[in-house]
Amino acid sequence: MTTQERSTQSLSDGARDNLWMHFTRHSVYENGGEVPIITRGEGAYVFDSRGKKYLDGLAGLFTVQVGHGRVELAEAAAKQASELAFFPLWSYAHPKAVELAERLVSYAPGDLNRVFFTTGGGEAVESAWKAAKQYYKLTGKPMKHKVISRAVAYHGTPQGALAITGIPDAKKYFEPLTPGGFRVPNTNFYRATEHADDLKAFGRWAADRIEEAILFEGADTVAAVFLEPVQNSGGCFPPPPGYLERVREICDQYDVLFVADETICAFGRIGDMFAMSRFGVTPDIITTAKGMTSAYSPIGAMIVGDKVFEPFKKDTTYFAHGYTFGGHPVSCAVALANLDIFEREGLNQHVRDNENQFRLTLEKLKDLDIVGDVRGEGYFYGIELVKDKATKESFNDDEAERLLRGYLSKALFDNGLYCRADDRGDPVIQLAPPLIIGQPEFDEIEQILRTVLTEGMNIL
16 A cells, blocks of 8 residues: 555544544444545636546535635735734724725625624624614514525534524424524426526516515514525526516515525625626615625625614624624634635626536536426536426436435535535535636536436436
8 A cells, every 4th residue: 555545544534533524424434334535726727636637516515716725825925914814893893804895895785884794604694693683672573583595505513593594304303493593485497387488587487475474474584585596505596587686676665674595605606796796686685695705704794774784883883792703803804815815816797607607507407308407597407307307207206315425425526526516405416616717627527427327317
């Protein structure tokens, strides 16, 4: 056994014996299974401890927008750490937090002009719900505390964010959760049972279910509607024409805050710094994280406008909430350097210039019997897998388990593509690659998917 192989085995043993990996079935490794060890990244690719190369089709976890191995981001972190490694934002400020807040406000849609930093997206969602609750207490409507969100939507793992999440299997182990979360249909047009032949009418129908839920619960009890501009979980559901505009109207009519969860959609994923800007609708609050630093350092944010912030400025009032590492100086410095790359290299325009080719390349896979739908926006796509294309019949739980976990995840990785085979909802493959890629990488993704899916059709 070579030194490299021994090192790999040692790392795998250490991971198996001492590391509690996230969202992981550890039983897979109990009988000697080797834990994949990723050691470095370069551009759109990552490499494991044996030197094998993989196309990063998920940008780490919807995060590494500018690609791996950007030395200037590491240098920005080192420089800031040497000057001011840490200071909290609890009644104090530091230059990089101020500069980053100003930068984010310059990109934000409408009048959103105040930034509350967190360390990730789930914390940003948690912060937004707490801010909404306190906002209504301060403005004389203390009963408004409930949240409307969408079926199969994922909004994070903290107790509040998990209550907003619409995935039963993600919540059942931790119930009872924070009370007040209620669900409405999402915008999965492929599975539409209403207006299945008219996308715009379907969008109006889906939006009107939000109004229906507000009225059912009582408008005087509902504080916020949370939704992603393009819903991640379930396989990349874009907003139908007019949908977001109608949600905005409903929220205004019933004095409900519209919260856009852009943890994934912001920072170029949909071809703009904020997806809501591209869709032309201004929410009351944006929550975001991931691509702000291209994952080179953890950070998140809640962004609000004067309407929400105004009552927090008065007398002895304050937002009784915060995080030790929210707005960490090193993360803020990395975020600023990351945004410099965005502007210098025109990454948002690059996504817009290439998104149609990405879609067309993936749609080639629709000639396979197992591929039912290809959907998404920008560099963010889901491929829904079906048992019967003509009837749209999906796989049962046992078949989905064998297909996704028993075959696809490992087969895609073994063939050199890191992405997500997801069963939160109907079975899908999700793709959200670094924003720097183009047609050669699109083709590589399509070819690997074609090979693996063709073989997959024979295992059930």
